[in-house]
Amino acid sequence: MISLSQPPRTGDALRAFRSTIRAFVRTEFVPHQDRWREQRFPDPDAWTKAGSVGMLLSDVPTEYGGGGGTFVHETVVVEELAREGVPLHSFIHDNVAHYILAYGSEAQKREWLPRMARGELVGAVAMSEPAAGSDLQGIATTARRDGDQYVINGSKTFITNGWHAGLVCLAVKTDPKATGPKAISLIMVETRDLPGYRVGRPLEKIGMHAQDTCELFFDNVRVPAANLLGPAEGKGSLQIMDKMSYERLAIGVAAVATAERAVAVTTKYVKERNAFGKPLIDFQNTRFKLAECKTEAYIARVFLDDCVERFVAGELDAFSTAMAKYWLTDAECRVVDECLQLHGGYGYLAEYPIARMWTDSRVHRIYAGTNEILKEMIASSL
Numbered sequence: 304m305i306s307l308s309q310p311p312r313t314g315d316a317l318r319a320f321r322s323t324i325r326a327f328v329r330t331e332f333v334p335h336q337d338r339w340r341e342q343r344f345p346d347p348d349a350w351t352k353a354g355s356v357g358m359l360l361s362d363v364p365t366e367y368g369g370g371g372g373t374f375v376h377e378t379v380v381v382e383e384l385a386r387e388g389v390p391l392h393s394f395i396h397d398n399v400a401h402y403i404l405a406y407g408s409e410a411q412k413r414e415w416l417p418r419m420a421r422g423e424l425v426g427a428v429a430m431s432e433p434a435a436g437s438d439l440q441g442i443a444t445t446a447r448r449d450g451d452q453y454v455i456n457g458s459k460t461f462i463t464n465g466w467h468a469g470l471v472c473l474a475v476k477t478d479p480k481a482t483g484p485k486a487i488s489l490i491m492v493e494t495r496d497l498p499g500y501r502v503g504r505p506l507e508k509i510g511m512h513a514q515d516t517c518e519l520f521f522d523n524v525r526v527p528a529a530n531l532l533g534p535a536e537g538k539g540s541l542q543i544m545d546k547m548s549y550e551r552l553a554i555g556v557a558a559v560a561t562a563e564r565a566v567a568v569t570t571k572y573v574k575e576r577n578a579f580g581k582p583l584i585d586f587q588n589t590r591f592k593l594a595e596c597k598t599e600a601y602i603a604r605v606f607l608d609d610c611v612e613r614f615v616a617g618e619l620d621a622f623s624t625a626m627a628k629y630w631l632t633d634a635e636c637r638v639v640d641e642c643l644q645l646h647g648g649y650g651y652l653a654e655y656p657i658a659r660m661w662t663d664s665r666v667h668r669i670y671a672g673t674n675e676i677l678k679e680m681i682a683s684s685l
C-alpha cells in the first residue's frame with residue numbers, strides 16, 4: 304500500500320538527518336508560528352538556530368561550513384518545513400550559497416558561506432522590481448563602476464527573506480546602454496550598516512504570513528567592485544538561468560510535501576466529522592475526491608523523485624525543471640483546493656491547517672518564474 308507519509312528517499316544517514324530536522328522544526332519553529340505570522344517575519348534567531356542544527360547549506364561542501372550533502376538533504380529540509388506548515392524559505396538562502404559556490408571567487412566563498420551556514424548571514428535573491436517581474440530584461444536598478452567600487456541605485460520588490468537579509472544577491476544593469484541578457488550582472492551586497500540601503504516593512508500578502516517579503520531600496524549604495532559575481536560583467540542572465548533550476552525544484556519539493564500533508568490532514572478530518580448521522584468519509588464523493596487527491600500526490604511524488612535523482616546526477620536540464628515546478632505546483636493547488644472543500648466552512652477558517660495551506664501554496668504558481676512563463680520556456684524546446 305502506498306504511504307504518503309514516508310517519502311522513499313531514505314537510507315540510514317538520511318533518516319537520521321530527517322529525524323533531527325523534524326524534531327527541531329517541531330520544537331523550535333512550530334510553537335512560534337502564530338507569533339511569526341502576526342509580526343510578518345520569523346524571529347531573527349530562527350536562522351542561527353537552524354544553522355546550529357545543520358539545516359542551512361546542507362548541500363554545500365564542509366570546507367565552506369556546509370553539511371557536505373547533496374540536494375537530497377535540501378529536499379529533507381524543505382519537506383520537513385512544509386509538513387509542519389512553516390514557510391521559512393531556507394531554500395532561497397541556500398540558493399544564494401549555490402550562486403556563490405558556482406560563480407564566486409575563493410575569497411567570496413570563504414567570506415560568506417561559513418557565516419551563511421551558521422545563519423549569521425541570511426541570504427536573499429533580489430531580481431523583481433515594481434515594473435519588471437517576468438520580464439527580467441526590464442530591470443532598472445543600476446550599478447555604475449567608480450574606481451574599485453560599484454554605486455548602486457534602484458529598488459527591488461517582493462524580496463523573500465528581505466527583512467533579515469544580510470547578503471543580497473542583486474540583479475543589476477552594469478551597462479545601461481547594453482540590451483538583452485548581456486546588460487545584467489549579479490552583485491553581492493552585504494547590507495549591515497550599509498549607507499543608502501533601506502528595507503521597507505514586510506508586504507501584506509494573502510498567505511505566507513510568517514515569511515518576510517519586502518521592498519529593498521538602494522540610494523547611491525557603494526559596494527566593493529570585488530562583490531561582482533563571476534569573472535566579468537554581463538554574466539548575470541546566464542547565472543540566473545542556471546541557478547533558477549535549484550529554486551524551482553525546491554519549490555516542487557515543497558509543493559509535493561504540501562499536497563501529501565493536505566491529503567493526510569483531510570483524511571483525518573473526514574473520518575472525525577459527521578453529517579447526516581455518519582462520518583464524511585462514508586459519502587462516496589468524499590472517498591472519490593480523496594482517492595483522486597491521493598493518486599495525484601503520488602504521481603507528483605514519483606515525478607519529483609525522478610527529477611531529484613537526475614538533478615543530483617547533474618542530468619536534469621532547465622526545461623525539465625520548469626516542467627517540474629509548473630506541474631507540481633499546479634497539482635498542489637488542485638489537491639489543496641479539493642481538500643479545503645472537503646472541510647466545508649471550517650476549511651475557510653484561518654486557524655485550520657488546510658486554510659493556511661491554501662493561501663500559502665498559491666504563490667508557488669507565481670514566483671521563481673510564473674507557470675505561464677515556464678510553459679513558454681518548455682514550449683521553446685519543442
Ligand SMILES: Cc1cc2nc3c(=O)[nH]c(=O)nc-3n(C[C@H](O)[C@H](O)[C@H](O)COP(=O)(O)OP(=O)(O)OC[C@H]3O[C@@H](n4cnc5c(N)ncnc54)[C@H](O)[C@@H]3O)c2cc1C
Pocket residue numbers: 395427428429430431434435436437438460461462463464508511516666669670671672673674675676679
Ligand atoms: C510572496 C512572493 C515572494 C517573492 N519572492 C521573490 C524573491 O525572493 N526575489 C525576487 O526577485 N522576486 C520574488 N518574487 C517576485 C516574483 O518572482 C514575481 O512576482 C513573478 O516573477 C511575476 O512577476 P510580476 O509579479 O511582475 O508579474 P508580471 O510579470 O507582470 O506577470 C503578470 C501576469 O502576466 C503573465 N505574463 C507575463 N509575461 C508573459 C508572457 N510572456 N507570456 C504569458 N504570460 C505572461 C504572468 O504569467 C502573470 O500571470 C516574489 C513574489 C511573491 C508574490
